[in-house]
Amino acid sequence: MMHGLKSLFDPAHWMRSTFSHGVHPEENKHYTANKPIRRLPFPPELVIPLSQHAGAPSEMVVHPGQEVLRGQLIAKAGGFVSVPQHAPATGVIKRVELMPTSKGPRTPSVILEVYPGDSQEVRYFEPRDVNAMSAKEIAQAVQDTGLVGLGGAAFPTHVKLSPPKEHKVHTVLINGCECEPFLTTDHRIMVEQAKDLVSGTQIFMRALGAEKAIIGTEENKLDAVEAIEKVLPADGSITVKAVQTKYPQGAEKMLAKALMDIEIPSGNFPSSVGLAVFNVSSTAQLGQLLPRSQGIIERVVTITGPGVDRPGNYIVPIGTPLRFILDQLGFSGTAQHLIMGGPMMGGTVASLDVPITKGCGGVLVLTEQDMRGIQPNSYPCISCAKCLEACPMHLNPSQLGKLAYKHRYEEMAESFHLNDCFECGCCSFVCPSNIPLVQYFRIAKSSNRQAPKKAS
């Protein structure tokens, strides 16, 4: 609400491009936007799930009882759409156990006991010259880093570096929009690690043979634009551009529209229109890791919300349990609601044993008071059309919701483009009747996915 008023009178705001529709949730970035990235101590025990990415789980290459060094490979990629895992700390593998994750189901996870007295120096350090590597070698090297989309989707990065042969990528888009309220991970990385970001961008451009790259961010992060502009290469191949602050500007389709005025065709990859989209945190990590041939062992996480005493942006070893983080930062006793990720798309967790994984950019701790405004009941759809005005994909959530209510899931997909919904939640956010629209669509999609299996 505040955002709309401030920007209404700002000519610079209207000059900035964006996509059509979307919503303006309260940003709430003030908790952590100006807090420099700091390091959290190592917990006594790390929990490293073998499935922290889209695709097949990683396969263990170490055994319980074995001592591992920080940065050492502990599990190799389980397939093409999979990445390896590296030891986030020097210690000893205690056991492999089914542990809860933020996604819900229990997953086989490596329990690593961290040596308390160790210096925790990274032992794997073999510099290599990216400029001497071929595109294929770079893609392999990216897979070896174990990097996935750090923005939340956790899609293995190297897969995007091997687009279908008929697609020629001409522009790399680096996604620094971070449109989720509360989260400031990408923001701080752009401000503090601009150099790594640019070198990561150049690696992507090299691997894809792209001539140019655009780093896109939102106008509420202009300090990031300033920081990046200082370190851009002189040849003008990489530019940085701020677009309007709006949710879900960070969706790759919305970003392509705002930065290039290109619509990624329904059901296609960005590469079909010559684009490849990477998250800024992933890009900056790559800029650091790849030249050193190092694996990803830690990430920056925004730990924020009214329920945490010392909110901030922290470097956290992968596998750190939530319980340890909240113990370190002070966790108010009235905290009721723990969200991993942002408030628009993140999931609530029921257990404090859930570890930070590669795809987790934020932990949001809310108190009972924060949840008070949420109405428990829902009204019938009054056809107010707010959801149509909000849906960035220009779907008809009202119609989809009515069909979902009648369990007509196949009709939703066939006649009303259900599969183009990427579950941003704008429709649920604006619905005055409090109808759980996006939840309905998730159920409908998963039911449709299972339907052919049942038939066979």
Added chain:
Amino acid sequence: MSESAANVILRTSPHFRSHNRVDTIMRNVVYALLPVCAFSVYQFGISVLALLITCTATCLLTEHFVCKLSGKPSTTNDWSVAITGLLLGLILPPGFPLWMAAVAAIFGVGIGKMFFGGLGFNIMNPALVGRAFAQAAFTVPATTWTPFMAENRFTDFIPSTLTMPFMKPVPVADWIASVSPDGWTGATPLALMKFDQISTEPVRLMLGTTAGSAGETSALLILICGLYLVARRMMDWRITFSVLLTAGATSGIFYMINPAVYPDPIFTIFSGGLMLGAVFMATDMVSSPVTPLGIWIYGALIGFITVIIRLFGGLNEGVMYAILLANACSPLISSFTQPRIYGALAKKGAA
């Protein structure tokens, strides 16, 4: 700390919602209607006050009892039925007998809304269903207009207001003659235009110093109240805009053909119930289409039908039927105007 963890609530994203809720929106529409109600009471006196109270109370009670009868919790707290009640009062003639108003209210809410399943499921605007019922069942009282700004309006009821149920209506002609001795004919600006080609000054139409239904006379006040809702993003300005634009354009064409017979667009836009209909009734969320293109078509349909009925129909007022007809068409309009989704055109090109 583990005890706290036991208290966590599991919900799915999005974890925050915008502040607009159905009851907030509906309550604000009621707020926006109050100045219109106040003006109509000021203009026509205590009869209108009694009419508004009767309509609103009957609508509320009808919805409450239908809910109770069907064994469901009462839905009157969503405020939507209050809007229906106030609107019905505002679109009836000021001296409309109260018992007939109550019957119209029961019909409007009972058949027009609850019969279909209540809020969100009704096809037509319940207030207009009630009004259409009144027009059909009680034709004479529903088209009998009383003078505005009568001197004794705050002390005496209009005699027809207190007619006993099912008794012969009190003849009000004598009363009308007694309060407006200057040869007032009992016609609204639209009737004057249609049957006598007498135009009313635009300023009077805008300010509302004319005869007409209780709340429809002051076009300007209605417009301002509508702007409040638009500013709060609780009303779709496109519908109002589309209705007024089409009505103006259609009447403009006829005016250009023969200015002696047909009214000018300004007269069309500001006379009769068009403004009240365009601002508060065509924009009823439930019975209007949801798709962006559909909204424009729906508005245009209302504007066009209104003018056609006014100019060529037997009635001098057409907004009510125009909106009811468009309401009936709105599901069809929605289904034929599904939005073009992001990336859809490009896909067609590729295939």
